[in-house]
Amino acid sequence: MNIVLFHSTCGLRPAVHAAAGRLRDAGHTVQVPDLFEGRTFGTVAEGMAFKEEVGSDELLKRAVVAAAPHSDEGLVYAGFSLGGSLAQNLALADEKARGLLLLHGTSDIADNASVDGLPVQLHVADPDPFESHDWLTAWYLRMQRIGADVEVHRYPGAGHLYTDPDLPDYDAESDERTWQTALGFLESL
Template sequence: MGKLTFYSSFLITTLLLSHSNLHAEIKSETIKYEVGGQPFQGTLSYDDSIKGKRPGVLVVHEWWGHNAYANKRAEMLAKLGYTAFALDMYGTGKVADHPEDAKKFMEATLADMKVAEARFNAALKLLQQQSTVEAGKIAAIGYCFGGGLVLHMAKVNPDLAGVVSYHGALGIAANTQPVSKPVKTKIMVFNGADDPFITQEQIAAFKQDMKSIGADYEFIDYPGVKHGFTNPEADAFAKRFNMPLAYNEKADKDSWEKTQMFFKKIFK
């Protein structure tokens, strides 16, 4: 009887834990929307076991387009208790598997910053309208192309509580005029010191720009770290296309930990 009682208790406990884990499973939903008559498709992720509203975070993809990596980051944010939306800046189906296509998609998007802003803001509004989101507490994170874009949006959209850029293209926001000074949006930048796409001149210009607009920002430079350091697929891309990319686990984990602290601060 003792063994049977123990087994029954163990089985009940296991079933309860399994039920609890199932209940807390992260929900990810594909959301289709339109901007300027063009179709777009993003992914919304959240923890349905959390009751009530919570802060929302937009995830802006690398130059490859809205892909599995962007969705993964949205799921990671959902596990932290946020509602995250991995948006689409290029349009439905425009996901590159070659640098030449990625460059074309990115350049076409950045050719008219008003169009780029409209696409970002449409996703922002969509996120704010979700029943799980506290509309007044929104942040954005971005990688590569996306990192540069969120830096641009920090200057022109005061509705953003904060933005985080990972190996972002600093040049995208270089000439952006802020809607007001000082800029209210708090800014965090993670950069690889050995990233050949980001020059020392660009970094100096960025810091001077932040100072001139009165931005509350932090710039973290990781010694010996290359472009794409947060993406585990960076090494495969580097080998396949002979590009100066490299994943760096230490920098990836450190930047993510600092991002979590940043969000706790801005979402108080």
């Protein structure tokens, strides 16, 4: 698979490079754009402040520009938290998308969105301070209504960005289970 992997609001940290390496080791081609132009943050709060400075529209534009050269190949869009939100927006707008892998984050779904069986897998902490149970239930139902083939995997007790070993949210067991499941998902596409 050809995958574009978007970083979280903490920026293009070593954990994102490690994830890309894991995907490459499994035989995938992975693009890892730096939407924050070199800036990284040690907390979600710091990253969110920077995100607000840059603006959501600008970040979406950067994501589109980063993915565009590869989109003719039929991409799998993937991302961590904020990057998941961006990946979701791009995948739902790309009729050639092969799949959507979301780690720690989702996004609103446009009223006119429609996909034909797009495989979607979400991995999220339970509970997650940014993805409430009510939100996730509504998101799941809406994704099904627009035609996505959705799986949600929840990880009790894990922190929001539980796949980044350099952040306090890290949960080694949940991280390993996430990647085993995600690699199986990608293999099935």
